[in-house]
Amino acid sequence: MTTKLTVLATGGTIAGIAGSAITPGYRSGEIGIEDYLEKVGGLGLEAELSGKQIANIDSADIGPMVWTPLHQAAQAALADPACQGVIVTHGTDTLEETAFLLDQTLPADKPVVVVGAMRPADAVGYDGLRNFANAVRVASDPDAAGRGVLVVMGDRIFAARDVYKVRTRGTEAFRGFPRESVGLVTPASLEWFGAPWRTGAGAAFGWPKSFPGVAIVYAYAGLDGADLNRQVSDTTRGIVLAGVGEGNMPDGVRQELARLASRGVCVIRASRADEGLVDREDEDDANGFVAARALNPQKARILLQLLLAAGESDPATIQRAFDMR
Structure with a gap:
């Protein structure tokens, strides 16, 4: 047929x-x-x-x-x-x-x-x-x-x-x-190479009425808090850091991102490496950060937009969503 x-x-x-x-x-x-x-x-x-x-x-x-x-x-x-x-x-x-x-x-x-x-x-x-x-x-x-x-x-x-x-x-x-x-x-x-892994699964998210503003900030040697803030506006609801190594960043950038997270901006630590697995670190709880796990920065941005559009803002809930991907 x-x-x-x-x-x-x-x-x-x-x-x-x-x-x-x-x-x-x-x-x-x-x-x-x-x-x-x-x-x-x-x-x-x-x-x-x-x-x-x-x-x-x-x-x-x-x-x-x-x-x-x-x-x-x-x-x-x-x-x-x-x-x-x-x-x-x-x-x-x-x-x-x-x-x-x-x-x-x-x-x-x-x-x-x-x-x-x-x-x-x-x-x-x-x-x-x-x-x-x-x-x-x-x-x-x-x-x-x-x-x-x-x-x-x-x-x-x-x-x-x-x-x-x-x-x-x-x-x-x-x-x-x-x-x-x-x-x-x-x-x-x-x-x-294997059996289907989503048999019977529906859509994870409904289609958003709009895509919330989420910026991707690329980490590099010499990046500082002022550089970061030039890429963030009052309408930015989330930031994905394309960090060095396993989602790392200069200390000044970490402090500024923690400040933004305390004000309700969701911060995701991803990696600029091609194969960048980013696990949670001890400081993430105190800083209010989320680890992107295996998602690269551009995909982490999309997942965060879907979560924010669905009304999620709690870092722990958002972390669980990233852990499931």
């Missing part, structure tokens, strides 16, 4: 055009979803694809104005009994953030797969067609359900919680942490 999948397009390099097969520059989001589905129609994919254009932009421009209609369209598709899975085409620069946000706000009863490309559609070695064919393979597999939102890039399948971009060039541009890939896929084969 042919699988019926809904493709939600947002643009990015996978829909980009360079105008030359070898030029380094290109324009993201040039191919519309109908043209793209016609292009992939010749691949012989064993799925019935229907598409909807949500946006057609560079993923650097992705934010709530695109996330909201994307989420609405994904929810509608998942609620349709005729739809057996959803594929989201997306630029790679912020792909991990959109995937994580959808993972936290969609049920896990049907496959949702986010896919992109590192080369535009008219470039030598365009990876988009293979990545898309792989995404169709994953979204068509009943065993993809119960795993939350998945990301397919370079023949690897990643969980949204783990995936992050590690390279600006080349087709093997994504890795996972703390888990590496959760499966391998080609257009002709699929292998999972």
Whole structure:
């Protein structure tokens, strides 16, 4: 039986055009979803694809104005009994953030797969067609359900919680942490490395009416409290520190963040390291800080926004939410 999948397009390099097969520059989001589905129609994919254009932009421009209609369209598709899975085409620069946000706000009863490309559609070695064919393979597999939102890039399948971009060039541009890939896929084969872990799970969060202001502050040698405060406004409700090492920071910054935490600003200690596991430290209770655990700064920001939008402000409650991810 042919699988019926809904493709939600947002643009990015996978829909980009360079105008030359070898030029380094290109324009993201040039191919519309109908043209793209016609292009992939010749691949012989064993799925019935229907598409909807949500946006057609560079993923650097992705934010709530695109996330909201994307989420609405994904929810509608998942609620349709005729739809057996959803594929989201997306630029790679912020792909991990959109995937994580959808993972936290969609049920896990049907496959949702986010896919992109590192080369535009008219470039030598365009990876988009293979990545898309792989995404169709994953979204068509009943065993993809119960795993939350998945990301397919370079023949690897990643969980949204783990995936992050590690390279600006080349087709093997994504890795996972703390888990590496959760499966391998080609257009002709699929292998999972474990059983589904979210079977029967609903959405962890409802969709927020608005996204609270949360700043990411990048730690570096010489950062001080004045530098920190230049990045914080009166509307800032949370701060994620991309700390050095295991979420560390200069002492002056620690003192200023503790002062802000005492005034009700939620402070998350994350790490600027690629594989940055941040555990709680003895001073976190006194300072009012939360440890990001395995979430990188950009994902920690999204989780904090969802928690704040849901009315959570207690550091201990927020810490438990991070511990569960």
